[in-house]
Amino acid sequence: MPTLVRKTLGEYRRALIGWTVGLCAFLTMYISIYASMMKDPETFSAQAIAKYPGAFRDLMGGMSDIATGRGYLHAVAYQLLGPLLFTMCAAILGNRAIAGPEEARTLELTLTLPIDRRRLLLERWAALALGLLAVALVTLALVAGASSAADMEVPFGDILAAHTGLFLLVLFFGTLTLCVGAAFGRKQVALAVTGVWGVAGYIVETMGRNLDAISWLRWVSPVHYYLDGRPLYQGWPYGDYLVLLGATAVLLMTALLAFERRDVGV
């Protein structure tokens, strides 16, 4: 493994372990209460769900089949909170690639090493991607194990498809944070762009289904390419995932070009 990838992963280690533990705790907690909720069908009966305002139901991804194992798993793990937490993790780590060290002024010495800037950025990105992949793999194993233990009856193939989408989504947002950080060298700017694009993207994707005024915006929402194919129900939405991957590649290219010509640390 290249020195810089190894070094960066070393720097990420504590954060990665922390986020993995946090995500696992969150997932375990939610999946384990599925069984007890199912004992009391009233909680998630159609009448009970119908009491929620329509817009809220849209935001939560419909909730129409939350009483099934698949619907419940989707609602708690893959619709909102799972992607939200995992994206926060990706954004925080993405900021530690360039913008963080630049603001802390430790990047200057790194730049004077005999490594060109493109390689520096690529290796830091590679470390970010590997780190996120590790978190994704551990949480995938956990979701697969916990959901089968809770008798949710969701095939592993569908969980894998959904989890892959989740990974691609957070990789996109992590790369976005890294890219904005590489272009401007400011953590706050990078977090703001990622936060606004992420939250607005989510709202546009979920509310936009039933709101023509904003539905055309869905195609610029990264969340659209993650949620629209309903991978947990329908398996692999290859085209959508390729869009996410392609967008990530474009961001990475942008980061390389922007970082190459920028003054660092001024």
Place this chain on the structure above:
Amino acid sequence: MTAVVETEGLTKFYGARRGLEDLTLEIRPGEVFGYLGPNGAGKTTTIRLLLGVIRPTSGRATVFGADTRDPRVRARIGYLPGELALEGRERARDYLQFLADVRGGVSRGRIDDLAERLDADLSVRMGELSKGNKQKVGLIQAFMHEPELLILDEPTSGLDPLVQQEFLAMVREARTAGHTILMSSHVLAEVEHVADRVGIVRAGRLVAVEDIAALRERAVRHVELHFDAPVPKESFEGLPGVRDLVVQGASLRCTIDGRPDALIKAAARYTVVHMVSAEPDLEEIFLTYYSEEEGRHAHAGA
């Protein structure tokens, strides 16, 4: 021999603010070049341009004949940043080892030798290093791969006097090994004992490049002579280079510009019992010399 560092019309603007303008400079192989100027004059800007951390607005800079963007050049440079930031939980030794690996390795025991010389504790986590220890770690990483060019931005800040001496010895050793050194400072006193030449930068412009030896010749000295009996003032009046002459009984005080030769010869006619000559203050000559230069330029322009 080709220059180690060569710049031509090197200019850097930060938006509308001038960082450095039209710097043309050559640093020769094997010399110690002192780069002087007040804070904010453009020293760090120059250094960052040479290392490719920032990009020039216009002009050209080469190091070892190659563009500053060429990463291979940087393997031959040792750099100490002016504001060295070291953070994190990593131990200083591991960080140094990482830097060494990326630079292609350092000879065995070199890091420990330097740490011992500078009395640095490398088992401390980087975020917990004191200011002085940070500077020591910075010096170790700059010197450890025995680079052909050392670029040191305010190297002695934060070091106690003993360590400063050790640092100056390291600089001399590097020069003896034929390496080139560029070191910046805001005071001449910090570099005058090791530098061969000094450049002065002010408000983004290089105002002078001088040989230290030539500068020393022109240095202002305060001299005090004590004789065994009162001396006549007339014997010392009008001597070349002697100013501010005060004779009081058996003692004499004056200021000498340049060589003390005439005064010594005049004093030799009497019995000298005690003599005090303050270390030449190059700073002073520098400032007077260049304020005169500037005055003349202003005059010529009028």
